[in-house]
Structure formats: structure tokens, C-alpha cells
Amino acid sequence: MTTDTAKPGFPRSSPYWPVVSHPLLRRVLPGLAVSALGDGMALVAVTWLALQLAPPGQRGTWIAIAVAAYTLPSAAGTIVFGRLLSGRSGAQLAGWDAILRAAALAAIPAAHLAGALTIGLYVTLLAASSLLHSWGSAGRFTLIAELLPHxxxxxxxxxxSTIAGTATVVGPPLAGVLIGYAGAVWVIALDAVTFAVLALTYRLAIPAVDRTDPAADPASRTAGFGVIRHDRSLLGLLALSVGFFFLFGPVYVAMPIHVAEDLGGSATVLGVYYTAFGVGGVVGSVAAGYLRRWSLWPTLVGIVVGFGAALLPLGLGAPIAVSLPAFALAGLIWAPYMATSMALFQRSTSTTMLPQVLAANGAVTVLAVPLGTMLGGPLVTAVGARQTLLLCAAATVALGVFTGAVAILRRGIATSPAAGIG
Known part of the structure; x- marks a missing residue:
């Protein structure tokens, strides 16, 4: 075999090499990593600062409001800013989201220094910071579609996804150390700095390009929803994602009670479960890149069924020695879902409409987990934590099997132009 025909060795043979070696993307990735670490720390800091600011008898309520404020307003932002942001490039959308996040989060320590930070102002600033979150997420994946082939x-x-998953493993313990040293408000200030770094990265690394005149399309405010509504494959994907995320919501409520009451464990044991899930998620995210030749719809259905099956040991009351590895496996199976579903959107939608479509998808799916979590409270009260986990696991398996059956009956997998990557 000659040198010209020899198969390239690692890392050039890796599916990730064309990504990390791309002349523009390789400039953005460090900024994404820094920002993801800041968001990983914010998972702890946002709730801890709410705990400190809330009146003693209302802490649980205000913590829930703060968590919701950090994510849910993005659904409204998708519609409110739809016409303004239509036709913008992926880098512009992601950059503006980073700018707003940096400014709103920086206002929190500024208000603290001025002695004006109340729980109401805190929640308001968190809500403002998340208004463009769906557009920012859409911008990241649109940028990938703009720069790389299918x-x-x-x-x-x-x-x-790997960068984000790694940050959720590393960020929370780092936040715990920094909160103990400086306080939660300064961890949020650091998060603001990371978003400022990300905004600067987009501004300097990617040339600014306006692809269309956003004012030329009077219906652009909800154009993304219209594209999804008229595409059977994308509508089915949205329904699957909403169901999948909704059924995971009650797990957040059931897991702490299951560990404490059914397994007799401590908060440390609960932390080990979540760490195992996070580590499994990082491994699954890395593995997802090697699935590029798999058909997308069967992969998504398999992920849903596999995730539900991996949750079954917890619902069946398995001991920690069994349920802990099963929860790690659930994290591994869960992780490729986002990358795979985004690939289906990228293949099925033009880059011109992709930001609106992804923002619309994000506006709907961002509501699924919180709604499922809200259901988790009365469900755990009614049937118990272990039984709630069992119901979620069984319903997730059923959702995947039903979706696969419908896709086969309608020949969606065989006939859709977005059926596979290869």
C-alpha cells in the first residue's frame, strides 16, 4: 500500500477531526468550552443565591421560580424576537444571546454591590438573561450547518454536547468550592464573564453576514413553527422530543425521595447517582460522533427505548449495586439524542430557515421537562417515588415503541429524505 492510499491514523481518522481542524470552528470551540463551564457552575450558583435571598418561609418557592426564570422565558423570546432575528447568521444569533446573558448576569453582582439586590430583582435579571436562549442554541447548530457538509x-x-456534558460534571463541584470561598453572587459574576468571552469569540472568529432582510418577511415571527407544522418528519420529531423530555421531568422529583426513603441513602449517595449519569452522558456524547452513518430516525427511537429500559432497575427497586450502573447507562444512552435530533433538523431544513425552525423547536421542548417536573410532585405523592420511576421508565419505552411502529407503518424511515446521514 502506498503512502497516498494509506488510511490516516488517529486523530485524523476520527470523525471529530474535520470539526476541530476547521479554520473557523476551531476558533469558536474554546469560547464554547469556557462558557459551558460557567453555565455548569451556574447550576449550583443560581439556586444557592436564590436560597440566600428568599424569605426563610418561601425558599422552596423562590428556588423553583429562579430555576424556571433561567430557562423558560426563552420560549417567549422565540416569538417576540422572531421577526427581528429572521435572516441572521448562526454566529450573530449565538453572539447576541451571549451578549444578553453577559449583560443581565453582570447586573446581578452590580446590584449586590449597590445594596439593591432583592429576590424579585434577581429573578427578573435571570429571566432577562434567558430571553434569547432558544435563538442562541439555534445559532450554534445553524453555524455548524453553515460551515460543514451534512x-x-x-x-x-x-x-x-460533549463540551456541555463535561461542564455539568466539572462545573457544580467547582462552583461549590468557589461559593464557599467567595459567595454565590461572584460565581454568577464569573458566569457573566464567560459569556462575554463567548460573545467576543463569535465576533472575532466568524465574519458577520446578514443573509436576508428580516423586514421583508412579515410572517417571520412564527415562520419556524410553520415549517415544522408542514413537515411530517419534523413534526413527529418535535412530538417525540416533547414526550421524551416530559417523561424525564418527574425523575428530578422522584430520585431524591427514592434514594432517601427507598434506598436509605444520603445526599452524598444522590450526588453519586447524578455524577454517574453525567459521566455516562459525556461518554455517550463522545460516542455519538461515531454514529454518523446510522439512520437518524431508528437511532432516535432506539435511544428512547434504551433510555426507558435503563431506568427500569430503579423503578423495580434494584439495589444500589445494580441501579447505579443502570443510571450511568441511562446517561450514556440519553446523551446522543440532542446531537442526533439536531442532525435531522440540519438535514431537513435549509440554512436560511434553520434558525427559525431550531428556535421554534427549542421554544416548545424547553417547556417539556419543567411541566414533567411539576407533574412529578403530585405523582410521587399519589403512588410513591419508586412507582413514579417505574411509570416513567415504562412510559418512555412505550413512547419509543409506538413512535417506531408509526414510522414503519407510514414508511417514514424509508421514504423521508432525512432518513439517514450516510
């Missing part, structure tokens, strides 16, 4: 979309999406 065959590299899944590895690029998986790399973004």
Missing part, C-alpha cells in the same frame, strides 16, 4: 453535522453536534 456528513460532519452529527460529530460537530456531538462535540457541542
Amino acid at each position: 456528513r460532519h453535522h452529527l460529530p460537530a453536534n456531538a462535540l457541542v
Whole structure:
């Protein structure tokens, strides 16, 4: 075999090489990593600062409001800013989201220094910071579609998920150390700095390009929803995602009670479960890049069924020695879902409409987990924590099986132009 025909060795043979070696994307990835670490720390800091600011008898309520404020307003932002942001490039959308996040979060320590930070102002600033979140997420994946051919979309999406997943493992314990040293408000200030770094990265690394005149399309405010509504494959994907995320919501309520009451464990044991899930998620995100030749719809259905099956040991009351590895496996199976579903959107939608479509998808799916979590409270009260986990696991398996059956009956997998990557 000659040198010209020899198969390239690692890392050039990796599906991630075209992503990390791309002349523009390689400039953005460090900024994404820094920002993801800041968001990983914010998972702890946002709730801890709410705990400190809330009146003693209302802490639980205000913590829930703060968590919701950090995510849910993005659904409204998708519609409110739809006409303004239509036709913008992926880098512009992601950059503006980073700018707003940096400014709103920086206002929190500024108000603290001025002695004006109340729980009401805190929640308001968190809500303001999240208004463009769906557009920012859409911008990241649109940028990938703009810069890379279809065959590299899944590895690029998986790399973004890997960065985020790693941050959720490293960020929370780091936040705990920093909160003990300086306080939660300064961890949020650090998060603001990371978003400022990300905004500067987008501004300097990617040339600014306006692809269309946003004022030329009077219906652009909800154009993304219209595209999804008229595409059977994308509508089915949205329904699957909403169901999948909704059924995971009650797990957040059931897991702490299951560990404490059914397994007799401590908060440390609960932390080990979540760490195992996070580590499994990082491994699954890395593995997702190697699935680029798999058909997308069967992969998504398999993820849903596999995730539900991995949750079954917890619902069946298995001991920690069994349920802990099963929860780690659930994290591994869960992780490729986002990268794969984004690849389906990227293949099915033009880059011109992709930001609106992804923002619309994000506006709907961002509501699914909180709604499922809200259901978790009365469900756990009615049937118990272990039984709630069992119901969620069984319903998730059923959702995947039903979706697969419908896809086969309608020949969606065989006839859709977005059926596969290869």
C-alpha cells in the first residue's frame, strides 16, 4: 500500500477531526468550552443565591421560580424576537444571546454591590438573561450547518454536547468550592464573564453576514413553527422530543425521595447517582460522533427505548449495586439524542430557515421537562417515588415503541429524505 492510499491514523481518522481542524470552528470551540463551564457552575450558583435571598418561609418557592426564570422565558423570546432575528447568521444569533446573558448576569453582582439586590430583582435579571436562549442554541447548530457538509453535522453536534456534558460534571463541584470561598453572587459574576468571552469569540472568529432582510418577511415571527407544522418528519420529531423530555421531568422529583426513603441513602449517595449519569452522558456524547452513518430516525427511537429500559432497575427497586450502573447507562444512552435530533433538523431544513425552525423547536421542548417536573410532585405523592420511576421508565419505552411502529407503518424511515446521514 502506498503512502497516498494509506488510511490516516488517529486523530485524523476520527470523525471529530474535520470539526476541530476547521479554520473557523476551531476558533469558536474554546469560547464554547469556557462558557459551558460557567453555565455548569451556574447550576449550583443560581439556586444557592436564590436560597440566600428568599424569605426563610418561601425558599422552596423562590428556588423553583429562579430555576424556571433561567430557562423558560426563552420560549417567549422565540416569538417576540422572531421577526427581528429572521435572516441572521448562526454566529450573530449565538453572539447576541451571549451578549444578553453577559449583560443581565453582570447586573446581578452590580446590584449586590449597590445594596439593591432583592429576590424579585434577581429573578427578573435571570429571566432577562434567558430571553434569547432558544435563538442562541439555534445559532450554534445553524453555524455548524453553515460551515460543514451534512456528513460532519452529527460529530460537530456531538462535540457541542460533549463540551456541555463535561461542564455539568466539572462545573457544580467547582462552583461549590468557589461559593464557599467567595459567595454565590461572584460565581454568577464569573458566569457573566464567560459569556462575554463567548460573545467576543463569535465576533472575532466568524465574519458577520446578514443573509436576508428580516423586514421583508412579515410572517417571520412564527415562520419556524410553520415549517415544522408542514413537515411530517419534523413534526413527529418535535412530538417525540416533547414526550421524551416530559417523561424525564418527574425523575428530578422522584430520585431524591427514592434514594432517601427507598434506598436509605444520603445526599452524598444522590450526588453519586447524578455524577454517574453525567459521566455516562459525556461518554455517550463522545460516542455519538461515531454514529454518523446510522439512520437518524431508528437511532432516535432506539435511544428512547434504551433510555426507558435503563431506568427500569430503579423503578423495580434494584439495589444500589445494580441501579447505579443502570443510571450511568441511562446517561450514556440519553446523551446522543440532542446531537442526533439536531442532525435531522440540519438535514431537513435549509440554512436560511434553520434558525427559525431550531428556535421554534427549542421554544416548545424547553417547556417539556419543567411541566414533567411539576407533574412529578403530585405523582410521587399519589403512588410513591419508586412507582413514579417505574411509570416513567415504562412510559418512555412505550413512547419509543409506538413512535417506531408509526414510522414503519407510514414508511417514514424509508421514504423521508432525512432518513439517514450516510
